[in-house]
Amino acid sequence: MKAVFSALQLGHAPERFLSGGTIVPYPESPARARALLEGARQAGAEICAAKRFDDSIYRTIHVKGYVDFLRSAFGRWQEVKGAGPELMPSLRPTFPPLIQNDYVLAQAGRFLMDFSCAITAKTWGSAEASAMTAVTAADMVLKGAPHAYALCRPPGHHAYGNRAAGFCYLNNSALAAQHLRSAHERVAILDVDVHHGNGTQAIFYRRSDVMTVSIHADPATYYPFYWGAEAEQGEGEGHGYNLNLPLPQGSGDDAWLAALDRALEAIHAFSPTVLVLALGLDAHEADPLKGGAVTQGGFAKIAAAIAGLSLPTVIVQEGGYLTEHLPNNLAMFLTSFEGAHAISERVKGNT
Numbered sequence: 001m002k003a004v005f006s007a008l009q010l011g012h013a014p015e016r017f018l019s020g021g022t023i024v025p026y027p028e029s030p031a032r033a034r035a036l037l038e039g040a041r042q043a044g045a046e047i048c049a050a051k052r053f054d055d056s057i058y059r060t061i062h063v064k065g066y067v068d069f070l071r072s073a074f075g076r077w078q079e080v081k082g083a084g085p086e087l088m089p090s091l092r093p094t095f096p097p098l099i100q101n102d103y104v105l106a107q108a109g110r111f112l113m114d115f116s117c118a119i120t121a122k123t124w125g126s127a128e129a130s131a132m133t134a135v136t137a138a139d140m141v142l143k144g145a146p147h148a149y150a151l152c153r154p155p156g157h158h159a160y161g162n163r164a165a166g167f168c169y170l171n172n173s174a175l176a177a178q179h180l181r182s183a184h185e186r187v188a189i190l191d192v193d194v195h196h197g198n199g200t201q202a203i204f205y206r207r208s209d210v211m212t213v214s215i216h217a218d219p220a221t222y223y224p225f226y227w228g229a230e231a232e233q234g235e236g237e238g239h240g241y242n243l244n245l246p247l248p249q250g251s252g253d254d255a256w257l258a259a260l261d262r263a264l265e266a267i268h269a270f271s272p273t274v275l276v277l278a279l280g281l282d283a284h285e286a287d288p289l290k291g292g293a294v295t296q297g298g299f300a301k302i303a304a305a306i307a308g309l310s311l312p313t314v315i316v317q318e319g320g321y322l323t324e325h326l327p328n329n330l331a332m333f334l335t336s337f338e339g340a341h342a343i344s345e346r347v348k349g350n351t
Helices: 030-042 055-060 064-078 104-111 123-142 172-180 198-204 253-270 296-307 326-349
Strands: 002-005 016-019 022-025 046-049 147-150 187-191 210-217 242-247 274-279 313-317
Touching: 002 030, 002 123, 030 046, 030 326, 055 064, 055 123, 055 172, 064 104, 064 123, 123 147, 123 172, 123 313, 147 326, 172 187, 172 198, 172 274, 172 313, 187 198, 187 253, 198 210, 198 242, 210 253, 242 253, 253 296, 296 326, 313 326
Parallel strands: 002 046, 002 147, 147 313, 187 210, 187 274, 210 242, 274 313
Antiparallel strands: 016 022
């Protein structure tokens, strides 16, 4: 398997994060990427550099004003007297604003949804490299690779078309899916991160050409709280093309595999010709965010079941936070996926 990575992703390193009313060290750290890179190597992946695509690719998913803000915000912030090393707004409009205010703090309030998305001197460079990593992997699949792994950091599935959220700035999975649309009429996105992929859902919620399916901890008690219910099925042309499968927080292998059966059945009925797998490893039993209780063996079974779809697949890294198990979890997932995919292809070739 080919694994795409850019070392520029290591630059983004905020120091603090507000969690449960407490300021804690930022969990979405560069060390995550190093651990994941170790896991990809354990799986025998060929590490490839991300390529550079034209900036216009962002506008297939994100509005121009939002991308312009991400690119310019830190420099503008540093021009403000007394500015600190990280940009984070203290006010967010909860009602439609009555004036258009382009001051950097006012824009930050509009474009940064929660306290996980600080902007530092190297945030844009890392977010851009992460997006290019996902698109490079998608491009490999467009050119004939059966699958490719995009080691994306920061992650992307909470990012909306016009705002950052949940450690996510650019929606890597959505960008990969849109790039695949250049050659595929129907694309499925399967998100197995322990958090609901609310940004991805919103981006495709009114579309019938990209189906979004998410298995995640129930938002009744878990981030992102306001999105991810099973009743959310899409709107307009997109009705019936969004499927949420929330699970009780702390669910283990059996519950995840049962939900996956439903997810794969829905994807099979949609008949896509390519898959984007938004891979979160944060459902693991030892993950510090404590949303799931999936074992390493459980990840192997999840990978094998998804590979059974026998679809060209772009695997985009989402969550999965720092523990001693993180490299092994990824290695187990990639190894199991590749092995099961090879078996599936042989079976298909003999029928």
